[in-house]
Amino acid sequence: MRFLQFLxxxxxxxxxxxxSQQMVDEQTNTYLPDECWExxxxxxxxxxxENLSSLSLVSKQxxxxxxxxxxxxxxxxxxxxFLPLLFKRFTHLTSLDLSLIRNHLYLDDLLCEISNFPxxxxxxxxxHRCRFPVNGLQVFSQNITTLTFLTCYGTxxxxxxxxxxxxxxxxxxxxxxxxxxxINKPNFINSIHCMLSKCPCIQHLELRSTSFLTDQLxxxxxxxxxxxxxxxxxGCHHLTxxxxxxxxxNCPSISEIKMEGTSIGINTLEHSGxxxxxxxxxxxxxxxxxxxxxxxxxxxxxxxxxxxLKVCREISEGICEVLRKCCKLKHLNLAFCSNVKLHxxxxxVPELEVLNLSNTSIDDETFxxxxxxxxxxxxxxxxxCKGVTMKGVKQVVENCTQLRKIKLGRFRLSDxxxxxxxxxxxxxx
Numbered sequence: 001m002r003f004l005q006f007l008x009x010x011x012x013x014x015x016x017x018x019x020s021q022q023m024v025d026e027q028t029n030t031y032l033p034d035e036c037w038e039x040x041x042x043x044x045x046x047x048x049x050e051n052l053s054s055l056s057l058v059s060k061q062x063x064x065x066x067x068x069x070x071x072x073x074x075x076x077x078x079x080x081x082f083l084p085l086l087f088k089r090f091t092h093l094t095s096l097d098l099s100l101i102r103n104h105l106y107l108d109d110l111l112c113e114i115s116n117f118p119x120x121x122x123x124x125x126x127x128h129r130c131r132f133p134v135n136g137l138q139v140f141s142q143n144i145t146t147l148t149f150l151t152c153y154g155t156x157x158x159x160x161x162x163x164x165x166x167x168x169x170x171x172x173x174x175x176x177x178x179x180x181x182x183i184n185k186p187n188f189i190n191s192i193h194c195m196l197s198k199c200p201c202i203q204h205l206e207l208r209s210t211s212f213l214t215d216q217l218x219x220x221x222x223x224x225x226x227x228x229x230x231x232x233x234x235g236c237h238h239l240t241x242x243x244x245x246x247x248x249x250n251c252p253s254i255s256e257i258k259m260e261g262t263s264i265g266i267n268t269l270e271h272s273g274x275x276x277x278x279x280x281x282x283x284x285x286x287x288x289x290x291x292x293x294x295x296x297x298x299x300x301x302x303x304x305x306x307x308x309l310k311v312c313r314e315i316s317e318g319i320c321e322v323l324r325k326c327c328k329l330k331h332l333n334l335a336f337c338s339n340v341k342l343h344x345x346x347x348x349v350p351e352l353e354v355l356n357l358s359n360t361s362i363d364d365e366t367f368x369x370x371x372x373x374x375x376x377x378x379x380x381x382x383x384x385c386k387g388v389t390m391k392g393v394k395q396v397v398e399n400c401t402q403l404r405k406i407k408l409g410r411f412r413l414s415d416x417x418x419x420x421x422x423x424x425x426x427x428x429x
Contacts, residue, residue: 068092072123076100080110087117095123099153104130111136115143123149129181132161141168151176158183162191166198173201179209179235189217196224203227203253209235215242222250230256234282237262241269241293248275248301256280260308265289271296276303284310284333291318298325306331310356313338320344327351335359335381345369350376358383358409367392371399378402383409390417397424405429 072095079086087093096114101107107130121144126133132155141147147169157180165172182188196202205228207213213236225231228251233239239262247254255277265288278301283289289312298304304326309315316339323329323345330351334340335358343365352374357366358381366387370377377400382388388411397403405427413421413428421428 071095073097074100077102083113083117087119093119094121096121097125098127099125099151101127101130107131107133108136108139111140115140119144120146122146123151125151126153126155129154129156131156132158134161134164137168138164145169146171148172149174149176151178152180153178154181156181156183157188157191159187160191160194162188162195166195170199171201172199174204174206175202176206177210178206180207182212185212193221193224196221200224200227203229204231206232207236208232208258211235211237214238215240215246218243219246222246225251225254228254230254230258230280232258233262234258234260235262240264240267241271245269245271245273248278249273252277254278256282258282260284260286262286263288265293268293271300273300275301279303280306282306282308284308284312286312288314290314291316291321294318295321295325298322302326303328305329305351308333309337310335311337315340317341317344323347323349323352330354332356342366342369345373347373349374352377354379354381356381357385358407360385361387362392363387364389364392364395367395371395374400376400376402379405379407381407382411383407385409385411393421397421397426 068091070090071092073086073090073093074097075086077100096119098107098110101110104127107127111133124140124147132152148171150165150169150172153176155177165175180188202225205225210233213233215238218233218239219242225247228247231247231254233243236259239259241264243262244257244259244264247257256279260282261284264283264286281297281301281304289309291314294309294315295318298321302325305328307322307326307329308331309319310333313336315334315337319332319334319337319340320342323332324347327349328351329349331354332352333356335356337360340357340360342362346369353376355370355374355377362382362385364387367389370380377396380396380400380403382393388408390413393406393408397406401424403424403426406421407429418428
């Protein structure tokens with residue numbers, strides 16, 4: 001942003017000093033084509049809309065360029081009369097967010113109106129807690145055929161509302177049905193089965209907080225998950241490790257599973273298979289997870305690169321065995337695991353880059369183990385850790401030479417110590 005402010009100030013200053021002939025000569029000599037500016041802006045904006053707004057104020061040329069770079073738009077109720085102007089201005093939109101629309105009575109009409117514009121949308125977010133707009137989506141899909149991602153949050157579903165999705169959006173790859181509100185649960189399940197059986201392209205499925213899902217229902221769905229890459233079943237509190245094993249057994253391409261806040265660990269199941277395809281596993285807020293269970297998972301999923309176990313308070317020394325078995329692990333979240341212990345980590349963990357130990361009871365011995373064995377660590381999160389000492393922090397910063405970010409929360413650092421740590425190239429927050 002400092003660069004943008006400097007650029008704007010410089011342009012304004014020079015415009016005030018030049019005469020018209022000088023401006024013509026300078027424009028001729030220093031003109032950059034729009035393609036070059038687009039390349040530069042690609043580095044500056046980093047997909048942040050506020051940066052686009054700042055750039056658009058510099059000049060008409062920049063305004064024109066940023067209009068083309070705008071690929072996402074969030075519509076509010078007040079913007080509906082200006083749809084023609086908005087879609088004429090932003091011609092390269094691929095994402096449309098309707099989640100802030102409050103008047104759901106006219107949602108079908110709104111979707112029909114949007115379908116009249118030559119958009120190539122790939123992502124559509126429906127308003128929160130709306131009735132699923134079957135008629136509007138059917139009209140919408142007649143002209144906008146490029147949709148691959150549909151998000152429905154807290155949507156009311158009736159009868160077989162989901163069935164038309166297949167015919168409307170045959171290219172659909174990502175479907176988010178977070179916290180569906182359903183009157184007839186058997187009908188909803190049947191419509192999901194019907195949709196999945198006719199929609200083989202689905203790769204990412206989100207069914208968070210679908211409270212009536214059971215292990216048996218998910219096992220039946222697995223028959224249609226041939227191309228599934230990721231699934232989010234967090235908050236489905238009836239699901240157990242039976243679902244976890246069904247997914248990895250039936251989905252050869254699955255690389256990410258989220259089952260936070262479920263019933264994993266209540267009934268421990270012995271399992272001897274190995275599933276190398278799984279790379280990311282989120283099991284946070286599962287109160288029954290124990291050392292024994294996570295050690296078993298480490299043997300079953302040896303290629304894990306991300307493991308999230310936040311708020312699993314029964315986990316203790318077993319995490320060291322997990323680190324030993326999962327030698328490709330890059331990201332480990334142990335936040336709020338109040339009993340976790342890393343003292344037994346007396347072996348190299350060469351791939352670990354991000355370690356979250358916030359709200360744990362770590363001590364200097366833990367810092368010593370990290371500093372000796374986690375040579376490639378980039379980020380270390382230590383918020384609200386009462387056992388943190390300056391001695392331990394220094395050990396890690398001095399020995400882990402690639403460390404770039406350390407989050408200490410409210411831990412007080414003197415100016416001298418802050419400068420000392422900063423000299424090692426470590427960002428403190």
